[in-house]
Amino acid sequence: MTSRRHPRRRSIAGWLAALALFNLAFVAMAQDQRSAPRQAIVLDIEGAIGPATTEYLRHGLSEAVARSAALVILRMDTPGGLDSAMRDIIRDILASPVPVATYVSPSGGRAASAGTYILYASHIAAMAPGTNLGAATPVQLGGGRQPFGGSQEPEKEGSPPATPRDASEAKAVNDAVAYIRGLAELRSRNATWAEKAVREAASLPATEAVQQDVVDFIATDLQDLITKADGRTVRIGDQEQRLATAGLTLVAMEPDWRTQLLAAITNPNIAYILLLLGFYGLIFEFINPGAVAPGVIGAISLLVGFFALNLLPINYAGMALLLLGIALMTAEAFVPSFGVLGIGGAAAFGLGSLFLFDRDVPGFALSWPVVVAATGVSAGFLAIAMAAAVRAHRRSVVTGDTGLVGAPGEVLEWNGPEGYVRVHGERWAARSRVPLVPRQWIRVVGRDRLTLVVEPDAGQTPSGGEAS
Structure with a gap:
């Protein structure tokens, strides 16, 4: 025991x-x-x-x-x-x-x-x-x-x-x-x-x-x-x-x-910049699908910007003008109006930025340099978009029938009224009302399905040199 x-x-x-x-x-x-x-x-x-x-x-x-x-x-x-x-x-x-x-x-x-x-x-x-x-x-x-x-x-x-x-x-x-x-x-x-x-x-x-x-x-x-x-x-x-x-x-x-981050994003200037980054990031993603990074950065910036604006004293008329300005400037890039939409959008953007926060409230007003810089950058994007639209309008068409008619080429093979020619680096079946010989320069005058209608190029010799 x-x-x-x-x-x-x-x-x-x-x-x-x-x-x-x-x-x-x-x-x-x-x-x-x-x-x-x-x-x-x-x-x-x-x-x-x-x-x-x-x-x-x-x-x-x-x-x-x-x-x-x-x-x-x-x-x-x-x-x-x-x-x-x-x-x-x-x-x-x-x-x-x-x-x-x-x-x-x-x-x-x-x-x-x-x-x-x-x-x-x-x-x-x-x-x-x-x-x-x-x-x-x-x-x-x-x-x-x-x-x-x-x-x-x-x-x-x-x-x-x-x-x-x-x-x-x-x-x-x-x-x-x-x-x-x-x-x-x-x-x-x-x-x-x-x-x-x-x-x-x-x-x-x-x-x-x-x-x-x-x-x-x-x-x-x-x-x-x-x-x-x-x-x-x-x-x-x-x-x-x-x-x-x-x-x-x-x-x-x-x-x-966490408090420092909250203080940073609720700074009106930072919240404003986040908002713009969000809008422009999403717009760039829509214009260039598959870029991914602009869309991700834009979505995050937009959500954080909206969160900050929810905590700040904002003027909703100013917000509406800001969104209208961005929409008009974006529309200018897709529907060229000789600057009418773009100038109106820049004006609405600037006014909306000024009205977005009440300047009578200490510490919760946008800085003038930030507004001017943001408006200038937006106007710069608008100018780039307008210049690209003008260049695209003046550029010759290089696809379809319009892009082929008038294009120069070279005869590869020829037999009677038919043969093969090289146009835009591609081999095409062709026909002509006049006889042609290999290495002769031609110019396209029309197309019948997959056959080009060509004629001799008066400015070129059969050997490829220019005529005297």
């Missing part, structure tokens, strides 16, 4: 030893986590706020939760951006279990339009010396997407608020006012000035923003920010939380490759 129980005891002892080692490893990991330096994740918002910015901040906030970070700092310098992207960012900030501090930096930077809303939504709002915020009036686009931060001039101090031009603009402004006032009340900030920033496009420098209770404090740098934020009480969800930010380790987080 003893010999049978002994292996069982050893098995139980082995399991207990493994459990003890697991517990020791768990305790060591917990101690390492407690001894790891507490972090503040730094995310940079630079330039126009769009879909790529939303993706970047969402990933950064998720990473902050995974790392148990004590604070997320949004270092911001933006002229504005899209309403949809701004609202997505604010929803993520409001739902974040990690406090978020928005810091307008560096000196000379700004948190205009959409940046002002994000600043109001953050748990901590700070600005560097020499920065400003405001001008949060929405700009309505023809395409239906509503961006923030146009080229409108701020109202002068003391002047009455601008009157909305129509019901649609009034709805957009009132919605924006209600939204920013709700954020101001949530964070106990100046709601009156927030409404003024929307209705009158008002702006404030950093010192006045602190005095008017728009932001919490001025910080010279990130270290100064975490020092001044230490001990402040913020609301995370339904609970109050006292910040302990002194001595945090600052960890800057760069955008990953």
Whole structure:
């Protein structure tokens, strides 16, 4: 009996030893986590706020939760951006279990339009010396997407608020006012000035923003920010939380490759070029079936371009003009109209390019050099197609009866009224009303099925030399 129980005891002892080692490893990991330096994740918002910015901040906030970070700092310098992207960012900030501090930096930077809303939504709002915020009036686009931060001039101090031009603009402004006032009340900030920033496009420098209770404090740098934020009480969800930010380790987080790719293709200039590559690639494939590469590149470029346009504020009238211009210039290559279709297509193409994106939206307008270059390249393709059509029209026909009549040739064999001749490098049966001899030059005057009707070439001698 003893010999049978002994292996069982050893098995139980082995399991207990493994459990003890697991517990020791768990305790060591917990101690390492407690001894790891507490972090503040730094995310940079630079330039126009769009879909790529939303993706970047969402990933950064998720990473902050995974790392148990004590604070997320949004270092911001933006002229504005899209309403949809701004609202997505604010929803993520409001739902974040990690406090978020928005810091307008560096000196000379700004948190205009959409940046002002994000600043109001953050748990901590700070600005560097020499920065400003405001001008949060929405700009309505023809395409239906509503961006923030146009080229409108701020109202002068003391002047009455601008009157909305129509019901649609009034709805957009009132919605924006209600939204920013709700954020101001949530964070106990100046709601009156927030409404003024929307209705009158008002702006404030950093010192006045602190005095008017728009932001919490001025910080010279990130270290100064975490020092001044230490001990402040913020609301995370339904609970109050006292910040302990002194001595945090600052960890800057760069955008990953997916965010960088999204930022690249949602650049209006890149999206525009992708669209043109797609159209011209498919057109070239249709003209030259079997080329394969232009079709594949064109299809991929077109799909990626459409994906980018779906995320951007576009004007559909501009898109229609752009497509019409490409269609007319393509038609010119197939149906020569002495330039009427081509010139009209180039004009529609240029106008559609200018109208495709609203130039009042910062960061989401096409560059003039890109439009000029694209129009020039398209017009160049048109000129090449027209030149090829003219040359083809003037070129002599070399196939069929029309290509044979008038063609020179040489007699190979002859017997009476019939024989064989070489025309265009081919051997043909032939007949003639006059006798011919081998090596005599002839000219084709007609064809009867597979037999050519020929006559002597008056300009050639029987030996092949020219007549004197």
